[in-house]
Amino acid sequence: MSHRVIESEWLAPEVRRLVVEAPHVVRHCGPGQFVIARATSEGERIPLTIAHADRQARTITLIIQAVGCSTRQLCALEKGSEISDIVGPLGKTTDIEHVGHAVIVGGGVGTAVIYPQATALKAKGNRVSAIIGGRSRPYVILEKELGVICDAVYPCTDDGSHGFKGFVTERLKQLIEQAEQKVEMVLCAGPVPMMRAVAELTRPMGIHTVASLNPIMVDGTGMCGGCRVQVGGQMLFACVDGPEFDAHKVDFRELADRLTTYRDQERVAKGNHPCRSGAAAEVR
Amino acid sequence: MAENGKLKPAERMKIQRQAMPARDAGVRSRCFEEVNLGLPEQIAMEEAKRCLECKDRKCVTGCPVQIDIPAFVTRVAAGDFAGAAEVLLNDNALPGISGRVCPQEKQCEVLCIRAKKGEPVAIGYLERFVADWASEHRNGHVATLASPTGFKVAIVGSGPAGLTAAGELAKKGHEVTVFEAFHKPGGVLVYGIPEFRLPKEIVRKEVESLKAIGVKIECNVVIGRTYTIDDLMKEEGFQAVFIANGAGLPVFMGIPGENLKGVYSANEYLTRVNLMKAYEANSDTPVLRAKKAVVIGGGNTAMDGVRTARRLGADPATLVYRRSRAEMPARIEEVHHAEEEGVVFQMLTLPIEILGDEKGWVRGLKCQKMQLGEPDKSGRARPVPIPGSEFEIPCDVVVEAIGTRANPLLTQTTPDLKVNEKGYLVVDADNMTSKAGVFAGGDIVRGAATVILAMGDGKRTAATMDRYLKEKAQRHEGGSGKTGGAGIPSVGRQ
Ligand SMILES: Cc1cc2nc3c(=O)[nH]c(=O)nc-3n(C[C@H](O)[C@H](O)[C@H](O)COP(=O)(O)OP(=O)(O)OC[C@H]3O[C@@H](n4cnc5c(N)ncnc54)[C@H](O)[C@@H]3O)c2cc1C
Ligand code: SF4
Ligand code: FES
Numbered sequence: 001m002s003h004r005v006i007e008s009e010w011l012a013p014e015v016r017r018l019v020v021e022a023p024h025v026v027r028h029c030g031p032g033q034f035v036i037a038r039a040t041s042e043g044e045r046i047p048l049t050i051a052h053a054d055r056q057a058r059t060i061t062l063i064i065q066a067v068g069c070s071t072r073q074l075c076a077l078e079k080g081s082e083i084s085d086i087v088g089p090l091g092k093t094t095d096i097e098h099v100g101h102a103v104i105v106g107g108g109v110g111t112a113v114i115y116p117q118a119t120a121l122k123a124k125g126n127r128v129s130a131i132i133g134g135r136s137r138p139y140v141i142l143e144k145e146l147g148v149i150c151d152a153v154y155p156c157t158d159d160g161s162h163g164f165k166g167f168v169t170e171r172l173k174q175l176i177e178q179a180e181q182k183v184e185m186v187l188c189a190g191p192v193p194m195m196r197a198v199a200e201l202t203r204p205m206g207i208h209t210v211a212s213l214n215p216i217m218v219d220g221t222g223m224c225g226g227c228r229v230q231v232g233g234q235m236l237f238a239c240v241d242g243p244e245f246d247a248h249k250v251d252f253r254e255l256a257d258r259l260t261t262y263r264d265q266e267r268v269a270k271g272n273h274p275c276r277s278g279a280a281a282e283v284r
Numbered sequence: 285m286a287e288n289g290k291l292k293p294a295e296r297m298k299i300q301r302q303a304m305p306a307r308d309a310g311v312r313s314r315c316f317e318e319v320n321l322g323l324p325e326q327i328a329m330e331e332a333k334r335c336l337e338c339k340d341r342k343c344v345t346g347c348p349v350q351i352d353i354p355a356f357v358t359r360v361a362a363g364d365f366a367g368a369a370e371v372l373l374n375d376n377a378l379p380g381i382s383g384r385v386c387p388q389e390k391q392c393e394v395l396c397i398r399a400k401k402g403e404p405v406a407i408g409y410l411e412r413f414v415a416d417w418a419s420e421h422r423n424g425h426v427a428t429l430a431s432p433t434g435f436k437v438a439i440v441g442s443g444p445a446g447l448t449a450a451g452e453l454a455k456k457g458h459e460v461t462v463f464e465a466f467h468k469p470g471g472v473l474v475y476g477i478p479e480f481r482l483p484k485e486i487v488r489k490e491v492e493s494l495k496a497i498g499v500k501i502e503c504n505v506v507i508g509r510t511y512t513i514d515d516l517m518k519e520e521g522f523q524a525v526f527i528a529n530g531a532g533l534p535v536f537m538g539i540p541g542e543n544l545k546g547v548y549s550a551n552e553y554l555t556r557v558n559l560m561k562a563y564e565a566n567s568d569t570p571v572l573r574a575k576k577a578v579v580i581g582g583g584n585t586a587m588d589g590v591r592t593a594r595r596l597g598a599d600p601a602t603l604v605y606r607r608s609r610a611e612m613p614a615r616i617e618e619v620h621h622a623e624e625e626g627v628v629f630q631m632l633t634l635p636i637e638i639l640g641d642e643k644g645w646v647r648g649l650k651c652q653k654m655q656l657g658e659p660d661k662s663g664r665a666r667p668v669p670i671p672g673s674e675f676e677i678p679c680d681v682v683v684e685a686i687g688t689r690a691n692p693l694l695t696q697t698t699p700d701l702k703v704n705e706k707g708y709l710v711v712d713a714d715n716m717t718s719k720a721g722v723f724a725g726g727d728i729v730r731g732a733a734t735v736i737l738a739m740g741d742g743k744r745t746a747a748t749m750d751r752y753l754k755e756k757a758q759r760h761e762g763g764s765g766k767t768g769g770a771g772i773p774s775v776g777r778q
Contacts, residue, residue, distance in 0.1 A: 024510050038467060044560065044568040045467075070568055085467040087504035218560075221465050221506055222691050223532035224552035228543060235536065235543070240693060254543055257644040261545045262570040 003037075003083040006059055011141045012134065014066040015109055016075040017051075018083075023058040025050070025088045031096065031116035032212065032244050035060065035088030036220045039073035043084060046070050047217045047239070049189075050089060051112040060086075063112035063141070068262075090220040091243045094210070096120045099184040101127040103175060104150075105168050105198055107190025108134060111142045113212045114189050118149045127151050127181055131171050133190070137162035169197040176205065183207055188247065189214075192259065196252035203248050211247035213238050215255060216262070230254055293336055301403035302331040306621075313594050313625035316479045316563055320384070320412075325365075328413040332361035335405050338397050343407060346395040349740040351375040353392060353407055360410055369418035372411065377451050377743070378444065380419055380486050382736045383412030385477060385584075389616045391736075419489060427497055430457035435753045438463060438522040440507045440694065443471020444735045445528035445726030447490060448742030449749075450499045453526075456750045460498070461522075463505040468559060471530055473735070475559040476551070478588050480595070481618070484558075508694035513701070513722060523756070524721045524749050527701075527709060528742065531727035533691040536684055537580070541638030546572055546646030550585045550685035557592050574598040574681030578649050580635055581605065581685035582612035587619065589683045590627050602628040602677060604635055606654055606667045630677065632656070634669060638682055649677045688732050706731065714748035715741065721756075723749055 007019035025035055029050050036045045052061035066075040077083065094117050102121050104114040111132045121128045128149070133156040134140040140155045140162055147153045155163030156171050164171045168190075176183045188198045189212035202209045215238050218224040222240040229238050230251035236242065305321040306312075312319050323331065335357045343353045352371055359368035372379050388394075388408035396404035435458045439446045442464040454460045468474055470487040495501065507513065507529070516522045534549035536542055553571065556562045560569035577593035579586050582605035594601035603622070605612060608631050612619060623629070630651075637650040653673035656665035690707035702710040702718035708731055709717050709724040716723050725741025727733055 024505060027511070027515075028509065042561075042568060044570075073568075085504050087465065087467070087506060087510070089509055090506065218552055218555055219466065221509075221532075222693055223534065224555055225534045225536065225549040226552045228536075230543065235538075254644075258543065258545060260644075261572070265570050 003086045005077050005079055005081050005083065006057075008077055008079045008081075011063065012139045014075070015139075015141060016064050016066070016077075018062045018064065018074070018077060019054075019059050020062060020083055020086065021058060022060045022086050022088070025060055025086060026053045026055045026058050029053050029060070029089035030093030031120040032094035032113070033089040033091045034220070034243065035062070035086050036090060036217065037062070037074065037083055037087075038085040039070065039077065039083060041084045043073060044070040045085075045218055045220070046074065047090070047214070047220060048074075049113045049212075051115055053116075063109050065109040087220065090239055092241070094120065094187070094244055096124055098124045099126060099208075101129070101179065101181040101183050102185045102187065103129045103131060103172065103183050105172055105186060105188040105190070105194075106130065106132045106142075107168055107188075107194040108139065109141070110188070110190030110194070110212070111140075111146075112189075114187060115142050115146060117187055118146055121187075122149050129175060129179070129183075130154065131156060131168045131175065133157070133168035133171075133194070134162075135159070167197065168194060169201050172198060173201055176202075176207070186210070186247075187244075188212070192252055192256040195247060195250075196256075199247035199250065199252070209247040210244050211250055212244045213242055213250065213255060215258060291333055296334055296336060297398075299330060299334045301334065301406055302327045302409070304406075304409055309621075309624035309626075312480065313591075314597075316595060318483050319480050319621055322416055323409050323413045325363075328360055328410060329363055331406050332357045332410055334398065335361065336397060342395040342397055343392040343405070346392045348391065348734070348736045349376055349743065351379075351392075351411070356414060357405065357407070357410055360414060365414060365417045366421070368414045369422060372414050373418065376411075376736075376739065377448055378490055378739055379411050380415035381444065381473060381482065381490070382739065383408055383410075383415050384482050384486075385615070385735050386411075387615045387734065419486070427451075427455050429455055429497060432459070433457040433753070435459065435524070435757075436461070436520075436522045437749065437753075438516045438520070438525045440513075440525065440527045441465075441471060441529040441726070441728075442469035442491075442501065442503075443528060443530050443726060443738060444473060445530075445738035445742040445745075446471065446526065447494060448739040449526045449528065449725070449746045450742075451494050451497070452743055452746030453749065454494065454497045454499045456746070458750070458753070459500075461500040461502060462494075463507055463511070464501065464503045465506045465529075466559065467503050469501050469503060475555045476585065476588065478554065478558055478592055480591070481588065506693070508697040513694070513698045513719070517721065524723065524753055526742075526745055526749060527694065527717070527722065527724040527728060528726045528738070529691065529694055529728050531688045531690050531708070531732045533689045534684070535687045535689055537635065537686060539635060539637055541640055541646070542684075544638055544640040544646045545644050546574075546681045547638055548572075548681070548683045550579070550581070550589045550683055551688070553589055553683045554585070554592065557596070563592075563596060571596070572681050574601075574679065576679040577601045577681045577683065578630075578635075578677055578679040579603050579683040579685055581687075582607065582614060583685065583687075584614045584618060586683075586685035587614040587622055589685045591618075591622050591625060593681065593683065594622075594625055594627055598681070600626070600628045602630050602679070604630045604633045604649065604651065604677070606632065606634045607664065608632055608656060611664045632667060634667065635682075636674070639676065646680050646682055647678065649679055649682055651675055651677060688727075690728060690731075714752070715745040716748070716752070721752070723752075 232249035562571035577598035579590035654667035726738035
């Protein structure tokens with residue numbers, strides 16, 4: 001099965017949006033689910049959120065941040081090129097109910113995760129506020145698209161070049177304290193420290209908070225256990241039991257730590273050989 | 285031809301068991317090339333002459349697929365390799381695979397009459413010899429196919445059970461599609477069993493020959509997510525489904541420290557190395573190269589894991605097993621090979637904690653010594669901890685190979701499939717599940733078992749599925765039976 005790239009554009013520095021043919025994926029996919037893609041027939045298996053699925057056109061939208069060599073391969077794909085493999089949809093769909101006022105928080109490419117959730121939350125008659133963050137103005141993505149769906153969108157930047165100056169958590173705190181309709185639920189996706197900060201903020205307030213986790217994965221079907229995370233003291237596999245979990249129960253420290261397993265190797269990859277490095281990393 | 289016949293039993297008894305030529309242990313413990321090199325023709329013939337052509341053929345009863353062993357072995361003895369291949373391939377579609385990975389010492393060879401007074405006929409070596417000969421010399425040999433029946437059959441999973449069933453069903457004239465979750469077909473044969481034991485080229489060739497007889501292989505499809513079984517039957521027009529998705533869910537020990545960096549399930553470790561080729565210098569997929577590795581377990585998976593770690597440079601690469609060597613379920617040949625390659629065997633040892641450093645990396649494995657006590661339910665001596673015997677093995681990678689379970693992904697989305705308390709599919713004597721038209725075999729029915737049992741299930745189930753489809757057509761066509769080759773037969777939907 002071939003997966004032609006129908007559209008390809010830079011959304012932000014190092015962040016690419018690809019619209020890709022994936023007729024078998026659109027059939028059952030829902031918000032919160034992901035695919036695993038390999039850019040080439042020798043490529044690494046990379047989990048990517050389904051940011052949007054177009055059932056008519058039989059395409060999915062992937063938003064990819066170039067962090068390592070494999071994501072850079074994907075970001076380099078131009079319109080008309082082919083992705084070797086896409087498998088999905090994987091993971092569970094988000095539990096979406098009518099809660100009243102839901103806030104979705106996206107940091108960086110995490111915004112791609114909350115975008116389909118916004119649509120689904122809205123469809124259930126919720127009031128939906130989106131808080132989206134980035135380092136500076138160009139890093140804030142999907143603001144316009146979310147604006148069409150949500151009741152309010154609050155962009156935040158670290159340097160104040162756009163919207164609120166400061167972390168998304170600070171803006172979230174303000175919103176929870178000042179919102180005319182009580183916030184009943186928070187959904188967040190983004191860098192681990194951000195999700196952890198969101199969870200710490202809402203925990204004492206008793207607001208139900210869900211985080212979409214991004215651990216290292218291989219198969220995405222529960223057969224390797226590489227994606228294991230601690231949730232409420234239990235070992236769960238993010239690819240089949242998640243990727244969304246009760247943020248108040250997730251061991252974020254461990255998740256952040258496990259994500260650094262191959263970091264040294266990526267550093268080598270960024271050095272001389274832009275992609276293919278010696279793949280077998282020395283421990284430490 | 286009659287050469288073997290000319291030998292008297294006493295003369296045959298004098299011939300010693302031939303050795304399998306193998307790559308030098310020092311060389312192979314640093315590379316992923318196949319260890320066993322295969323018997324040269326003369327040696328194979330010599331070995332085959334050791335067969336006494338017994339009347340009661342004990343070896344055949346030990347073979348899970350009842351290969352007519354003396355029939356192919358005597359043909360090898362006579363130098364009639366084509367004839368041997370004919371016999372062998374008739375009984376077993378993938379002898380190049382089973383000849384390499386079957387536990388012959390527990391199946392055919394253990395029952396060989398010659399084992400009573402010495403060494404059994406090297407049936408496994410001979411099977412591999414004939415298979416390799418056939419793959420080299422029978423190129424272009426096309427299986428005879430029945431005329432198309434018009435039935436569409438779906439197979440879930442492309443491991444040995446799925447591939448065998450696919451071949452059999454295609455030969456019976458059905459239109460076969462295999463759905464595989466991974467990007468490459470082969471199941472455990474490609475992601476689990478390493479190149480040094482089963483070259484992937486063999487699996488690739490088998491898959492190619494299935495394609496050549498019309499089998500469609502659709503990778504990157506997860507049944508239960510991409511499609512459900514009901515989608516396949518109600519919307520995609522498949523009249524029967526064979527579920528052969530294996531038992532791929534890894535079991536972890538549940539000891540402290542399992543989420544430290546450097547701890548792998550054997551599935552993850554082997555998948556990264558075998559399927560994703562992380563052992564190659566230019567691979568895009570990373571794997572940690574241990575300085576000192578520990579692999580926990582005593583089965584084939586553990587053996588593959590520890591020998592892989594050794595090849596990736598671990599010194600020592602240690603195997604930790606809670607029972608003694610005699611109880612290890614791994615193939616005996618692999619244990620010998622591992623030992624030759626310098627793997628350290630730490631027997632009667634129970635891991636109790638994985639130790640980490642301040643940065644979250646594995647730094648050692650805390651263990652307890654065991655001694656053998658009373659036999660347990662399986663009849664094997666139960667290991668009991670020796671109080672106060674705790675000790676540490678320094679290491680930077682730990683691989684857990686203590687077993688797998690059924691993956692609930694597929695069964696969860698098909699609630700009318702009956703599973704047992706362990707999550708394995710319940711089937712009847714025809715290997716049909718509780719859902720009409722849906723059959724199952726291999727590890728998803730048996731629990732983690734063997735390649736040959738999976739192949740046997742594939743073959744047997746193909747026959748019962750074929751009968752099911754034909755009977756169903758008959759019922760619907762008022763007994764006229766044959767549906768001819770045109771179009772989809774008028775079989776009602778479930
Ligand atoms: C490392 C290792 C070494 C082994 N060594 C030996 C040995 O030496 N000798 C021996 O006899 N046995 C050995 N075994 C056991 C043997 O491999 C298995 O018993 C055998 O492979 C089972 O075959 P199967 O066809 O049932 O399943 P598998 O080989 O497990 O194949 C199942 C396939 O289904 C796919 N799949 C799973 N779920 C889905 C889904 N929902 N949709 C689509 N596809 C799906 C999987 O990706 C996989 O490709 C070993 C096992 C392992 C793990
Ligand atoms: S039991 Fe041994 S000697 Fe007898 S027929 Fe079988 S392989 Fe030959
Ligand atoms: S990615 Fe392998 S089990 Fe989740």
